[in-house]
Amino acid sequence: MATALECREALTTFSENLGKATGNARTAAQLDRSLSCWISDLDLTFTGQLRDGHIQDLAEAPGRPATKAQIRLALAGDDLLALVDGRLNFAKAWGSGRVKLEASILDLLKLRTLL
Structure with missing residues (x-):
């Protein structure tokens, strides 16, 4: 089971990867949105x-998010690490319910180039 520190490091790596994005992915990464990522098993x-x-x-912070972010992810810690490492395909994980993503339809359309 992934630890809180490993999850934080994975999100930091994801952030660094966003900064290196090019083309359509770079445009999506330029969104200005609040973000929450609930690690269900932790x-x-x-x-x-x-x-x-x-x-x-x-x-x-412990527990589920107190406020509703514009982009919301929910997944297990091991799945977060696997997504960031490229060992887990986002579309398959989302389709099977392992990863939950909530956002406005316009944000989802922009984010698809990142995922």
Whole structure:
């Protein structure tokens, strides 16, 4: 089972990868949206702001998010690590329910190039 530190490191790596995005993915990474990532098996939520191609102000708190972010992810810690490492395909994980993603339809259309 992934630890809170490993999940934070995975989100930091994801943020760094966003900063290196090019083309359509770079456009999607430039969104300015609040973001939450609930790690279900740890009952821990990471929050931040997706801005300028990075996740800024990354914070963590126990439990589910207290406020509703514009982009919301929910998944197990091991799945987060596997997604960031490229060992888990986002579309398959989302389709099977291992990963839950909630956002406006317009944001989902923009985010698809990242996922």
